[in-house]
Amino acid sequence: MARIKPQTLLLQSKKKKGPNRISIATIILYALIIGLISLSMVATFRHWSRRSMEQTGVGLKNSEPEVHESDVHDELSRQYDLPGYAILSTSKGDIKVELSKDVAPGIVDKFLDLCQKGEFKGIPFQHVIKNYLIRGGKSRAGAAESWISEGKLRTQLVPRRKHDAFMLGTSKKGLDDKSFDLIITTASIPDFDDKLIMFGRVIGGENVVKKIEGLETDEQYHPKSPISIVNVTLKQEI
Known part of the structure; x- marks a missing residue:
């Protein structure tokens, strides 16, 4: 056998023991x-x-719910979705009225509620005062006479704002008595803030208002020929 040289064995041993790359x-x-x-x-x-x-x-969010602008907008939209017009059907013809929801929202809401309950069906016009107003209500009691005398006195003493002709309103005294009368002006009258609340205006049927105003009355301004509101119809648009 051939003998391996010691130098060769040493090299082979180093190769085996060295780390792998x-x-x-x-x-x-x-x-x-x-x-x-x-x-x-x-x-x-x-x-x-x-x-x-x-x-x-x-x-x-559960503890403090957020209020979004869209929620406020939706609430306002619901408010203005209420009927904005009313048709007062009388035995002389129809009177079309636009309601002032932005001026007197509380009064308009009450008016709409009473209309839906049929409270105005058959109510008579109790007072007819020429060149002044016509008033419909269930009670014959009223302050029509004092309005005339007070109006003349105020216009002589102090210039005041005036309600235009063909405005729809109600008396504050009636609200205190838990009743609701309907007043339509037939001429420009003194602005009785302490007596009247105006919540609409006539936009059709002015001639019907004039027909009612032309009725003959007694000394208490009660019409001698019966005239009443047959029905009230609410409308979203006219």
Whole structure:
């Protein structure tokens, strides 16, 4: 057998004991794996952080509900969806009225409620005062006479704002008595803020108002020929 030289054995021993070299491809692979693990951990952290914030937000909303501008707009829209017109059908013809929902919303609401309950069906015109007003109501009691005398006195002493002709209103005294009369002016009259609340205007049937105003009356301004409101019809538009 051939003998191996000691120098050759020493070289072979060093080769076996030396560390193995890692290739560049292996290093890149390890780096990619570490990067993927890091990205996965960051994504998981963000997910749970977002979920925690959402849960906290829900709790706040339940305790303090937010008021959005759209909610306010919807409420106003519902208010203005109410009927804006009324047709007073009388034995002399129809009187069309536009309601002032923005000027006297509370009075308009009460008027609409009474119309839906049929409260104005058959009520007579109790007072007819030429060049002044006509008044419909269930009670014959009223302050028509005092309005005339007070109106003359006030116009002589102090210039005041005036209600135009063909305005629809009601008396404050009637509201205090839990009743509701209907007053239509037939001329420009003193603005009795302490007695009248105007909540609409006549936009059709002025000739009917004039027919009622032309009725013959007694000394108490009660018409001698019966005249009444047959029905009231509410309209969204006319």
